[in-house]
Amino acid sequence: MDEGRKVISDDFARQLSPETALPVAAIKTLIGVIRRSTNTTIRGMEAELKEAIQLMEDKMETDSPDNSRSTISLTSGCQLFLRHVSRFVAESVGEEGFDESCKQQLLHRGERFAEVSETSREQIARLGHNFVRDGTVVLTHGYSRCALHLLLMAAETKVTLACSLREGRPDGAGFKAAAALSKVGVPVTVVLDSAVGYHMEMADLCVTGAEGVLENGGIVNKVGTFQMAVLAKAYNVPFYVAAESYKFARLFPLDQRDLPKGKIPRAPFAAPEGTPESVATFSPSVDYTSAEYITLLFTDLGALTPSAVSDELIRLYGEA
Amino acid sequence: MLQQCQRKATCRCSTVQNRGCGVIGMEQSYRSNMRSLSVDYSHGGKPTGFDVASMDVRAWLQQWPRVLSQLETLVVGLKRRQVSGPYNCAQFTVELYRNLVGSCKWGTAGQLMDAVREVGKELVAAKPSELAVGNMVRRVLYIIRDEYESAFSAGDGSGGGQAATSASLTSPSASRGGGGGGGGHGRANSRGESTPRGAATGGAGGAAGTAEGGGLGPSLTGMLGGQFGATDFGRSCPDLRQNVVASISELMTELRDMRGVIKEHAKDTIHANEVILTFGNSATVDAFLKAAAGGAKDGLNFRVIVAEAAPLCSGHVLAKSLAKHGIDTTVISDSAVFAMMARVNKVILSTHAVVANGGLIALNGSHAVALAANDLSVPVVCVTGLFKLCPLFPHDQDTFNCLLSPAAVMSFKDKDSMRNVEVLNPAYDYIPPNLVDLYITNMGGLQPSYIYRLLAEYYHRDDLIISPSDEQAS
Incomplete structure (x- = not known):
């Protein structure tokens, strides 16, 4: 059994590359689990998959000791895949059991699913880049592959486009995105997270990515997104979110702290020397932005209003 | 010839x-x-x-x-x-x-x-x-x-699950298709009438509506069901x-x-002794107000204020028509809209198009009316047939606009003395969805946030782009 756990864990580590999104890596790992599996019952197979998911979640937590990475998208991607498996079973396996041909069919579909997930970033960019008009000033936050892809595609087709990025404390991810944009000739300014209010009146639109898209159409994203969204609303600046559909999670938080345990990772944040012991520091690395602040979500399913997200989720999980 | x-x-x-x-x-x-x-x-x-x-x-x-x-x-x-x-x-x-x-x-x-x-x-x-x-x-x-697709899914239905298309798996269209090949029209009807109305009446209807919403559009469910490639349309x-x-x-x-159906909602929308403000001329609004006013027997007493919608002043036409029907009508200039808004109970607007985010492309000047109404918390009701529902997004004021002849704004007589003046006469305004409170359509009353669902109901995702100009707006 430990042997099996090690294979899964290694496979997952191999799949995780900077260019692959966490959920896609997880889905590919799960396909590997099915391929290797010798289980002949569908129950057994599902149990095996669930175990693998648990393993990956644990691994994410142990690998980043300070919990700096959110596992929301990992869980949502895996849930989606599990749902996919059980739907497949309900449709085509029936009572007589799970044989080799079923397994092949399941693998085939799983691979297509992974393929589609991989191309979704391209689709989102194609959908969203038209929202960025010539000469607009875009305010974005942190480093999101999805939002960046969209901006790069917009930069290809537009004559002028200026981007302001927020530095994205604590890990300074804004600089990484700024470098990518400036390489293609987009005028980029990196601004302080705390200066978002100063810059909002100059912005024409805001685009961010998301760690997870929640059931009410809100998002969980890098800390600082929420204040940007609130300010955007105050200034009537449209606030767009670019996110793949495998990030749709079945969570319905009521406030910032109402996320499942372990889903709000802490960011490293040390008090300067000389601070009394009694002063506590706290720095979450993600925050929750509720649906009312979001204008539209660009997903591979189309440009959705926040209420459309809950619709999709209910349709998928509701008919069990 | x-x-x-x-x-x-x-x-x-x-x-x-x-x-x-x-x-x-x-x-x-x-x-x-x-x-x-x-x-x-x-x-x-x-x-x-x-x-x-x-x-x-x-x-x-x-x-x-x-x-x-x-x-x-x-x-x-x-x-x-x-x-x-x-x-x-x-x-x-x-x-x-x-x-x-x-x-x-x-x-x-x-x-x-x-x-x-x-x-x-x-x-x-x-x-x-x-x-x-x-x-x-x-x-x-x-x-x-x-x-x-329904011709084939009806045929394949008995052959086991594997052949059924994902569209029929995600929604009861399979069961609709089960009626046989000839059931085409009945299906279209039941889809058109039951779903949106049921879901539109309130949150409670949501669950019932969602299952039907599968349609032919893309969805998470479809993605899982193996709906990846395009359907082959080559079979006979x-x-x-x-x-x-x-x-x-x-x-x-x-x-x-359509107009007849929309008209049916008039009596529920307009109540006795209300003051209604409308902008410009529209056959739908005309029919709607007349239906609310009713005949001599079941007549309802309300006042209509018509903003003239300069420079074409189509509001005059509407005012004449309403007055002839015996409705208490007042014409005001567009600049008096805000001044009058305080005594208005409802604003009823017509539209040129409803766009994908639930906003409107309406007669030039409507945006100002909607803003005035919003400022004084007067509900804005848009009466429109759903054939005006357009699956494209308005990215800015110019995307769907066109310029009309400037002659209406300024006479050509003055052209010599006004050599350096640019005269513009845009045809339409874009009104963002948050300024519209209710749509009254041939599907009943709808909220702007519900529009996206109707898009999947009426159009296929692959058909959104028809001409190169659409690509800008999709």
Whole structure:
């Protein structure tokens, strides 16, 4: 059994590359689990998959000791895949059991699913880049592959486009995105997270990515997104979110702290020397932005209003 | 003969002034153009199916001169604004398509869809700002897809799960299809009436509505069900022509009856002694207000304030018509809208188009009215038929706008003394969805946030882009 756990864990580590999104890596790992599996019952197979998911979640937590990475998208991607498996079973396996041909069919579909997930970033960019008009000033936050892809595609087709990025404390991810944009000739300014209010009146639109898209159409994203969204609303600046559909999670938080345990990772944040012991520091690395602040979500399913997200989720999980 | 027809059409157009002439007059002239087309069924050689790669759609349509000249007349009519207004545009577009599907020999469903798309490009290019034309092209394409897929899913239903398309897995369209191939129209109807209304009445209806919403659009569910590739539209489907023509005829009926259905909501919307403000002229608003006023017996007493909608002042026409019906009517200038808003109970607006995010493309000046209403918390109600529902996004004020002749704003007499002045007369305004409180449509009352669901109901994702100009806005 430990042997099996090690294979899964290694496979997952191999799949995780900077260019692959966490959920896609997880889905590919799960396909590997099915391929290797010798289980002949569908129950057994599902149990095996669930175990693998648990393993990956644990691994994410142990690998980043300070919990700096959110596992929301990992869980949502895996849930989606599990749902996919059980739907497949309900449709085509029936009572007589799970044989080799079923397994092949399941693998085939799983691979297509992974393929589609991989191309979704391209689709989102194609959908969203038209929202960025010539000469607009875009305010974005942190480093999101999805939002960046969209901006790069917009930069290809537009004559002028200026981007302001927020530095994205604590890990300074804004600089990484700024470098990518400036390489293609987009005028980029990196601004302080705390200066978002100063810059909002100059912005024409805001685009961010998301760690997870929640059931009410809100998002969980890098800390600082929420204040940007609130300010955007105050200034009537449209606030767009670019996110793949495998990030749709079945969570319905009521406030910032109402996320499942372990889903709000802490960011490293040390008090300067000389601070009394009694002063506590706290720095979450993600925050929750509720649906009312979001204008539209660009997903591979189309440009959705926040209420459309809950619709999709209910349709998928509701008919069990 | 065709050339003759066209010449005739052109002549007639040149005598009709582009602006300032009532739409009805233009429609009549368009109609008479249509009548003057005589029928010629003779064509040399065997008719061939349409192949988008190798032939131009006009060249292909030459085999059916009647359809071709109908296309030409409509294109000319659109260009010359003989055919204008969303309703007329939609109606003539659907008429053209019914003839095209009914009388041309188009081959497979895929070839038919190519032909529909190519004709659609011509029509949209003739007048891009008439968004209803593109909407109808998409509706026709959706009808073809729907009929084609339901023909096969009904046939495959007994053969086990593996052949059923994902569309039928995600939604009860499979069970709808179970009625057999001939059940096409009944299905379309039940989809049209039950789903949105049920879900629109409140949050409770949501769950019932979602299951139906699967449609042909993309969804998480579809993605999981293996709905990745495009459907193959190359298979032969013997009843397709008949079913599609029947569905298109139904669409025409839907268009025709639309105002009547919308009118039914008038009594629930407008109450006794209310003050209603409206902007410009619209046949739908006119019918709606008259329905609310009722007859001598069940008459309702309310006041209407009409903002004139300068520079064309179409509001005057509406005011006259309402006054003739015995409704207490006041005309105000557009600049007095805010001043009057304090005593208004409801604002009723018509629209040129409803866009994908639930916003409006409406008569120039409507945005100011909506903002004034919003400032004083007066509800804004938009009455519109759903053929105006456009699946494109307005990215900014200019995307769907066009400029009209500046003569209405400033007389040409002054042109010498005003040499350096630019005079603009934009046709439309974009009103963001948060300024509209309610849509009253032929599907009942809807919230702006519900619009996205109707899009999946009416249009297929792959059909959103018809002409290159759409690509900017999708």
